[in-house]
Amino acid sequence: MQNFISIPTIESGLYMFGGHRHTVNGGWSFFEQSHQVIELMIVTKGHQLTEIKDSRVVDLGPGDAILIAPGTLHTNRNADNHKKMTYMCLHFDFEDVELRSKIIGLLANKLIPAQSKLAHLSEKMLNDIVDICKDKVHRNDFEVQVDIEIILLQYLKQLSILVQKIKGHNLPFTDKEAKVGRDISVMIEDWVNNDDMNSSFTFSDICSNLHISSGYGHRVFKKVYGITPLRFIDKEKYRKAQRLLEYSGNSIEEIAYMTGAANISIFSKQFKKWSGYSPSEYRKQILHKRTVYSKNQTGYFE
Numbered sequence: 485m486q487n488f489i490s491i492p493t494i495e496s497g498l499y500m501f502g503g504h505r506h507t508v509n510g511g512w513s514f515f516e517q518s519h520q521v522i523e524l525m526i527v528t529k530g531h532q533l534t535e536i537k538d539s540r541v542v543d544l545g546p547g548d549a550i551l552i553a554p555g556t557l558h559t560n561r562n563a564d565n566h567k568k569m570t571y572m573c574l575h576f577d578f579e580d581v582e583l584r585s586k587i588i589g590l591l592a593n594k595l596i597p598a599q600s601k602l603a604h605l606s607e608k609m610l611n612d613i614v615d616i617c618k619d620k621v622h623r624n625d626f627e628v629q630v631d632i633e634i635i636l637l638q639y640l641k642q643l644s645i646l647v648q649k650i651k652g653h654n655l656p657f658t659d660k661e662a663k664v665g666r667d668i669s670v671m672i673e674d675w676v677n678n679d680d681m682n683s684s685f686t687f688s689d690i691c692s693n694l695h696i697s698s699g700y701g702h703r704v705f706k707k708v709y710g711i712t713p714l715r716f717i718d719k720e721k722y723r724k725a726q727r728l729l730e731y732s733g734n735s736i737e738e739i740a741y742m743t744g745a746a747n748i749s750i751f752s753k754q755f756k757k758w759s760g761y762s763p764s765e766y767r768k769q770i771l772h773k774r775t776v777y778s779k780n781q782t783g784y785f786e
Contacts, residue, residue, distance in 0.1 A: 531569065
């Protein structure tokens, strides 16, 4: 019998937005767009044409799905000028960079046929979330949001199992490039979260430490992970700022310094761009959520 069993640190960073089911009229189209997250679309009735810029047009019929890679310019339109079409979509992101790169490299920007296991899993996941969200009164309740997160996490688990079963080396990057991308991401995470490091480091500093050029590092990282290294650094700094605002007693000025901002004004502007809240508004919101009330309306917990 083991005397000590370690429980891993888990920080999923699950994020989703813009999810919906929609029935549109004949001739419907949506302007060219791109996102810094993965977008899942499924057609349940009719036909949709998804045009990937500088690539091809993907024709999605009932039950067909597509996973659109981050940063991909694309347009969607109803293939029929007269008949209605129904589709479901969800934009999502998560912290596991290895699974993210495999989804982008192996599955993204191509037709996922209705008869495939992935299409079935994707449609079930979105239907389950849509069913939960039909209750407009409670869909923003904590318990409901946890249920939605569980459904998406279970879907990501199944995605991970599926990509591991894909045979052949179909990834758009070599094993060497995958290692370089991983080395860059690990060093960024370490440097952002190590308070002994100079928090105002640049991507050139990372590449210099890995003995590669900035241009090569940028190209490889974007190829492997689908986002630029600068956006990845920003994301890691935002997560650190969130944690410090939520759990530390540091002042906002100290947190600005710890995340590499030149001054508190720049940090406040950047944090509002990230979250939609100023640092002080965000901290007040978190403190309010942690307030609990007893019979005499008092009480607080961390």
